[in-house]
Amino acid sequence: MPRESFADELDSLRLQVEVMTIMVKEAVHRARAVLATGDPEVARQLIEADNAIDEMQISLTELCYQMLAREAPVAADLRLVVSVIRVLHELERIGDLAIRVAKAVDDQPLVAAHPAPFEVLIQLADNVVERFEAVEQGWSTFSIEPLDQLAETDPLAQFAGPLVNHLLELRGPDAARVAIAAMAIGRSFDRIGDHTQIMAFRLRYLVTGDPAHLADEVSW
């Protein structure tokens, strides 16, 4: 059987990254649902589904290493393979951060009992979901146009102030526990936003070839 051409292999790699991105998008949606509802069944589904994400990261990372060793790609092909290695790492981390939200499911009623900070957390989660969807669309079409809709501001920079202000108004013996749990959930979504932004910078570098986007990625 003739060996698959390298161009076909790269197409296949892109397709598999797209599939993994969709799986991670589902995890981010579920994390938002766990925060909103405290549903332990959704938390369980999120945690279980992470196995498939881990497996995909392994197989695709190994594939990329094999491609580097076997084909010694150059220019745009090299950029694609090394960028995919980086993005696989970001996707796997986003999956892990979504799990952290799922594992905070027992604290959800405690946090949800305080409407003002809870509402800010929901807004933050919605913002992060929206960002991830834009980046997912960009990676699936290999186009930077969907990235234009991303706001330039850091999600937590926008929400941190109101969240902290509301948390500081908490009183009572549980105040520290609620505040720390809410901050941990908020930080998980914030970090998902950061990893999403790195995926956006990496896509811009990949599409334009401009290393300035790599500098943006490192300094983010």
Add this chain to the structure above:
Amino acid sequence: MTDPNVPVPDPAPPAEVRVAYHRELEDLNTRILQLGAMVCETIPRGTEVLLGGDLQRARELIESDDEIDQLALQIEEDSFSILARQSPMASDLRQVVTVTKLVAELERSADLMINVCKAARRMYGSPMSPRIRGVITNMSNQANKLLRLSLDAFADADVALATALDDVDDTLDQLNRDMVAAIFEAHAEEEIDLAAAVQLALVARYYERIGDHAVNIGERVTYMVTGWLPENTGALRAQNRAEAIIESGDVVTPPPDGDD
């Protein structure tokens, strides 16, 4: 007489080309260790800023992160350049790929110490109990030790040391739990306000994450030396779990906590 139907093998590269190539690889190692040393230095410096409430030094440390970012970017670009020009194979390939991974782990560790400095700014003027100061000092020392050991493992290609880092990291995880208990106690006794409690919980998390990055470096060193991918732990876990489900139909056990 040469048979024209037999392909002529590529001539071996001249000795000076091989020497230059290996010099590039050695240079890559030197610079990643230089980056590692710079990042290690930020840990005690950032802790001093936090415990001393020194805003001037906080600003200096935050600004110095640009230097770390710059070096990280150069190393990453040079790694890609070597991949493109030299087409390294086997252990050389694994070394270059490992360096690209280490850059990300180290750069992120430096960012975490910048976060500590920013927390110090937010907590400026807040008192800290001796117990909390003690835990912070221990966490800082432990994080620094772990990161240095991970770099030693890389420099010496020491798999035994690399694989031991996970156990060393358990101490840091326990210190993080001690810290949360100390924060709850201090807040309950009104020694610290809620804002400081939240900041301190985040600070403990930052040190713990540096330990996690050091463990990740150890796993990458193991890959560099043996070709074993750290992600295989997850694969093996998933495979075992899938087999257990098929055999018993039991509900799966959640995997260990992941992180940022």
